[in-house]
Amino acid sequence: MATRVEAQTSMSVSDYDYSSFFYSSSDDPFAILEPYNEWYTRALQQGYYLFSQPMSTPPRGKIDLTEGLHHQHIKLLNLSSYNYLGLSYRPEVIAAAKAALDQYGLGAAGSPILSGTMDIHVQLEEALAKFKGKEAAMVFPTGYSTNVGMISGLMRPGDWVIADQNAHASIVDGAILSKANVRFFRHNNPADLEKKLKQTTGKKLVAIEGVYSMDGDVCPLPELLAVAKKYGARVLLDEAHSAFVYGANGRGVAEHYGLEDEVDIHIGTFSKALGGQGGYVAGTRNLYNYLKGFARSRVFSCTLSPVVAAGVLKSLEIAQKEPQLREQLWKNVAHIRSRLEDEGVDVGESTSQVIPIMVRNDRRIFELGHKLLRAGLYLQPIIYPAVAKHRSRFRVSISASHTFEQLDEGVATLVRVLREEGILV
Numbered sequence: 001m002a003t004r005v006e007a008q009t010s011m012s013v014s015d016y017d018y019s020s021f022f023y024s025s026s027d028d029p030f031a032i033l034e035p036y037n038e039w040y041t042r043a044l045q046q047g048y049y050l051f052s053q054p055m056s057t058p059p060r061g062k063i064d065l066t067e068g069l070h071h072q073h074i075k076l077l078n079l080s081s082y083n084y085l086g087l088s089y090r091p092e093v094i095a096a097a098k099a100a101l102d103q104y105g106l107g108a109a110g111s112p113i114l115s116g117t118m119d120i121h122v123q124l125e126e127a128l129a130k131f132k133g134k135e136a137a138m139v140f141p142t143g144y145s146t147n148v149g150m151i152s153g154l155m156r157p158g159d160w161v162i163a164d165q166n167a168h169a170s171i172v173d174g175a176i177l178s179k180a181n182v183r184f185f186r187h188n189n190p191a192d193l194e195k196k197l198k199q200t201t202g203k204k205l206v207a208i209e210g211v212y213s214m215d216g217d218v219c220p221l222p223e224l225l226a227v228a229k230k231y232g233a234r235v236l237l238d239e240a241h242s243a244f245v246y247g248a249n250g251r252g253v254a255e256h257y258g259l260e261d262e263v264d265i266h267i268g269t270f271s272k273a274l275g276g277q278g279g280y281v282a283g284t285r286n287l288y289n290y291l292k293g294f295a296r297s298r299v300f301s302c303t304l305s306p307v308v309a310a311g312v313l314k315s316l317e318i319a320q321k322e323p324q325l326r327e328q329l330w331k332n333v334a335h336i337r338s339r340l341e342d343e344g345v346d347v348g349e350s351t352s353q354v355i356p357i358m359v360r361n362d363r364r365i366f367e368l369g370h371k372l373l374r375a376g377l378y379l380q381p382i383i384y385p386a387v388a389k390h391r392s393r394f395r396v397s398i399s400a401s402h403t404f405e406q407l408d409e410g411v412a413t414l415v416r417v418l419r420e421e422g423i424l425v
């Protein structure tokens with residue numbers, strides 16, 4: 001954006017979004033910082049910048065948070081955290097992490113390929129491989145670095161990465177880093193995938209997700225796999241939001257469809273249902289051995305903290321031993337969906353625990369978010385570039401640990417504010 005925000009006095013903070021601040025006309029890379037900071041400061045002052053407000057409690061149904069406008073500590077009903085099975089603060093998980101802290105100290109102090117592999121990491125990888133029914137599983141420091149390392153570790157210039165148009169930034173960034181040719185097919189559209197595959201020759205990787213993180217819809221895996229196989233493409237399935245949640249045993253959307261062996265690369269994160277941090281790739285031993293040398297986001301980065309690894313290992317154990325957590329989650333999802341439907345709220349195509357509350361107004365989303373916050377509800381506004389322009393929404397994340405009362409309270413507040421603001425009729 002070449003013009004300064006303050007020069008346009010008639011413009012309000014909500015007239016801008018991140019795309020206004022990608023470019024400046026100057027040769028100095030720092031030239032963009034000032035106009036952006038003018039907007040940012042005004043957005044903060046007016047209570048429209050609702051990101052990164054610090055929480056001082058675990059991500060429970062009820063949280064304490066310091067809001068950004070007056071720096072006041074407030075109590076909120078939380079419908080924003082990923083903690084799908086409520087495991088991040090389970091006493092057994094905390095105890096396992098504390099014991100690991102005593103045994104190993106805070107960090108691994110090295111890359112996994114050099115000195116940073118501890119026995120707790122090996123145990124976690126073995127437990128994951130067993131859970132997924134695969135020869136091997138590799139742990140990465142984050143879910144983001146998992147996709148980046150996996151895709152850029154395997155694909156090369158001249159190859160093809162063909163991803164769903166709604167694929168997560170980590171898939172997109174991994175593909176860009178690989179310097180392969182990158183194409184996108186229409187969201188969840190096997191016919192368009194076929195069209196794109198037909199136009200390519202050489203090595204091909206199709207990258208899709210189990211549950212899409214911003215829309216909460218599930219991929220049509222059988223149809224997508226059939227097309228990918230027809231054209232000899234390998235398939236990467238990112239189950240960040242579906243692992244430990246979908247499937248009779250919690251092994252994700254691939255298990256749900258009975259297609260675990262047809263998927264070549266299984267990816268997941270520990271930051272969602274397991275309430276921790278980190279990510280994994282599960283597949284063949286050959287894939288593991290190759291990635292060990294070539295997944296640069298893992299090779300050139302310190303190993304996941306042993307404290308987190310131990311907590312995640314305990315979360316994994318609980319997720320397997322307590323299928324009732326998944327059952328409760330699905331009961332909660334059914335409950336809130338029926339309440340939202342009764343009220344006529346637009347939840348897009350969601351069928352999962354990720355439920356977008358479609359606002360489709362990029363300018364008003366922050367103002368609405370601020371009103372919701374003042375009304376006691378913590379919901380994150382999602383705007384471009386996380387979603388396409390004019391597809392802004394609030395994203396509800398349901399946990400097994402929510403009570404029906406909390407969900408009812410959340411829907412009542414949401415509906416009241418959306419009606420007052422004319423978003424919901």
Ligand SMILES: Cc1ncc(COP(=O)(O)O)c(C=O)c1O
Nearest residue numbers: 142143144168170213240269271
């Ligand atoms: C589909 C998908 N993949 C990967 C990630 C990155 O995971 P993490 O936050 O654990 O780094 C996310 C995060 O939201 C995601 O939605």
